[in-house]
Amino acid sequence: MFRRGVRRDGADVPRDGEFTFLSEAEAARLRAFVREAFAERGIEVTVEPGRVTTDSGWRFGLTNLAAVCHNDSRGPRRWRTLVDQHVDRVVRSLDGPQALRALPRERLLAQLFPRFIPGGDPALLKAFGYGPRSVPGLLEVLALDLPETVEMLTADSVAELGEPTALRDRALQNLRAVRADRHKVVRDKEGSHVDVLMGGSYFIASLALILDEVVHRYTKDASAPDGVLVALPHRHQLAFHVVRGGDAGPSLHTMARFATVGFEQSPGALSPSVFWWREGEFTRVATDQAWPPGP
Structure with missing residues (x-):
């Protein structure tokens, strides 16, 4: 869960400037696959480091596709199939009715x-x-x-x-009807205690908007007077820790590392930060990397 993706080309191989979890050679191979896939479907695209642009001006980001390919355990031999599936979905979205x-x-x-x-x-x-x-x-x-x-x-x-x-x-x-496919409690020898929800739904991270209900659903805690630490590394994960006693510090450290790894290497990346939720309000309290905060 906290392991960074495997660098199949070796740690000393130059990394891609846009997708640091890929080597330069892997990223070039992926972009070539994307260009070929669009061309085979009659669409010429301009391929930039992080996106492609069609002649008509449509733009499609490559970050999620790059993360999906990187995280596929079958390796680069599977990438062309994954690219074809992704481009097919994009083309259907262009041709289909609103x-x-x-x-x-x-x-x-x-x-x-x-x-x-x-x-x-x-x-x-x-x-x-x-x-x-x-x-x-x-x-x-x-x-x-x-x-x-x-x-x-x-x-x-x-x-x-x-x-x-x-x-x-x-x-x-x-x-409120969305359910995680998996609920895991992560503990370590430092005393941290973090609940992690994972699932195929694009709205697992959105469960933070009903966090009090989610906490009760998965932990049976009736209330959280001191608040809840929460991380939303990407759209398919939500991590939280109900603040009680002395385990908040170790749990915060664990969650910061967890959020950074998930943010850097997963499709649908959201935030590498940890937030403190209390009475419906979110406050950023920690991050394991430098990150522009946005609005």
Whole structure:
């Protein structure tokens, strides 16, 4: 859980400037696969270090794909298949109808969830900065959980669908049905005690928005008068520690390391920080790396 991904080319091989968990050779190979996959589907793209751009101006980031390939235990021999699957999903999203216009309103509401995304990019802030500032450095957006993709709603799309506060209330109601695939309690000899939730859902980290309910669900703690330490390294994980007595210090150290590793090497990276939650408010308290805090 805390192990960094294996560097198959050796520790002394030059690392890629954009994806440091890959060597320069691995990253070049991945970008070549991406260019070939789009070309085979009749789409010419310009490949940049962290994204591709089509002739029509569509831009697609490569960070998640790079992390998926890196974390696949079958190694680079599997990468072309993973790239093909990813590009197929991207192409289908371009060709398919817009969900807001294609689906009945009640079905849209039933598939609406809150989702966190990093908040440091001005372009993202412009398009998705409509939500409440719940967790420092992250944007809280509304998203549709569709069969093959998760479609984040821009401010214009939200206005088209309904009143933002009512939509968020419905999204939180739907979030209460999300369950982690795995719950693990991590302890070490220093006395730390951290609960970790993991799952395939894109909204595991979003459970931080109902943290009091989540804590009670997984630990049976009825209250947390001194607050809860929480980490959201990426969209598929949530770690927390109910603050009680003298184990907060060791647990904070463990969570900071955990958050950094997950943030650096997992798809859907969110934050390398640890936050203190109390009475619904989040405060950043620690990070294991230098990181721009964003809005």
